[in-house]
Amino acid sequence: MPSISDIVPSFRLDGRVAVVTGGSGGMAAVLNKALLAQGASVALVDIDQAIVDKAGVELTNWATYNNVELITNDVQKISSWECDVTNYDQITQVLDKISGFHKSVPDLLVHTAGFCNNFDALEYPPDKMKSLIEVNLLGSLYFPQVMAKLLVKASKPGSFILIGSMSGVIVNYPQNQVAYNASKAGVIHAVRSLATEWAKYNIRVNCLSPGYILTPLTKKVIGENVEIKNAWESRIPMNRMADPKEFVGSILYLANHDASSYTTGENLVVDGGYQCW
Numbered sequence: 064m065p066s067i068s069d070i071v072p073s074f075r076l077d078g079r080v081a082v083v084t085g086g087s088g089g090m091a092a093v094l095n096k097a098l099l100a101q102g103a104s105v106a107l108v109d110i111d112q113a114i115v116d117k118a119g120v121e122l123t124n125w126a127t128y129n130n131v132e133l134i135t136n137d138v139q140k141i142s143s144w145e146c147d148v149t150n151y152d153q154i155t156q157v158l159d160k161i162s163g164f165h166k167s168v169p170d171l172l173v174h175t176a177g178f179c180n181n182f183d184a185l186e187y188p189p190d191k192m193k194s195l196i197e198v199n200l201l202g203s204l205y206f207p208q209v210m211a212k213l214l215v216k217a218s219k220p221g222s223f224i225l226i227g228s229m230s231g232v233i234v235n236y237p238q239n240q241v242a243y244n245a246s247k248a249g250v251i252h253a254v255r256s257l258a259t260e261w262a263k264y265n266i267r268v269n270c271l272s273p274g275y276i277l278t279p280l281t282k283k284v285i286g287e288n289v290e291i292k293n294a295w296e297s298r299i300p301m302n303r304m305a306d307p308k309e310f311v312g313s314i315l316y317l318a319n320h321d322a323s324s325y326t327t328g329e330n331l332v333v334d335g336g337y338q339c340w
């Protein structure tokens with residue numbers, strides 16, 4: 064007779080080492096806490112050391128307040144690192160350092176690094192298109208590639224979650240952002256390719272595609288213009304933007320090897336119903 068734990072996954076992440084890129088961003092601020100609380104060690108990676116250190120301190124303070132374990136087997140469970148996800152050498156170096164610091168090859172990637180800019184397609188400055196595609200799309204190829212190489216060498220399974228967007232499957236209104244939308248469509252399809260190539264190494268690769276979340280990224284788009292927020296919400300069946308904590312369940316599902324043992328190459332769209340209209 065199967066036991067309860069044979070059937071119902073616990074969603075715990077004990078012994079896992081998670082790397083969260085964009086580690087000082089708005090989504091990450093909540094996801095970091097959830098991963099740590101579920102037992103994972105968490106390495107925060109972002110483009111600026113001082114800012115990512117600040118995120119690390121905030122995570123440590125939160126964990127202390129909530130009695131979440133900060134050291135396991137004499138190894139610190141939180142670390143913070145500067146790395147530009149468009150720089151292959153930096154990625155290689157930082158993942159080596161993370162493996163050394165946490166005494167284990169990282170096996171869970173939550174890749175949130177990304178940004179948006181808004182221009183009409185006729186006027187879009189080419190250099191701005193290029194830098195956006197480099198961060199959002201090439202970063203989403205470089206980072207998983209280097210991490211997968213380490214896992215394959217260590218014969219260790221992994222789960223990678225790349226953050227796409229509903230903008231990879233719909234076109235937003237009213238703000239124009241062709242490069243962002245194209246980059247996210249690219250991420251969603253790259254995930255399918257990576258999943259097929261790396262299934263034989265027990266590395267599952269999935270995409271989580273959020274709708275509008277209130278974070279620094281969307282605050283920049285809205286600016287002083289509350290009409291943009293109203294226009295967005297009027298097109299969301301649930302009639303509101305998301306809170307970052309509403310993505311924790313999806314992340315834990317895709318991260319946990321029991322819960323999503325047969326899920327790879329998937330694009331999980333969590334958008335309050337935006338796609339339905």
Ligand SMILES: NC(=O)c1ccc[n+]([C@@H]2O[C@H](COP(=O)([O-])OP(=O)(O)OC[C@H]3O[C@@H](n4cnc5c(N)ncnc54)[C@H](O)[C@@H]3O)[C@@H](O)[C@H]2O)c1
Pocket residue numbers: 084085086087088089090091108109110146147148149174175176177178179198202226227228229272273274275276277278279280281
């Ligand atoms: N906020 C939303 O409505 C929304 C919706 C769908 C998808 N997303 C996606 O979710 C992810 C996280 O977004 P967020 O809302 O938390 O945004 P955010 O701006 O709060 O965080 C993004 C983080 O990525 C980091 N980053 C940017 N370029 C980098 C680089 N070259 N190297 C390393 N780090 C870099 C930034 O410093 C920042 O900390 C992004 O990929 C975004 O496109 C956001």
Ligand SMILES: OC[C@@H](O)C(O)[C@H](O)CO
Pocket residue numbers: 179228229230235238240273274275276280281284
């Ligand atoms: O589509 C939702 C997000 O990707 C993002 O908030 C938006 O596209 C930014 O304009």
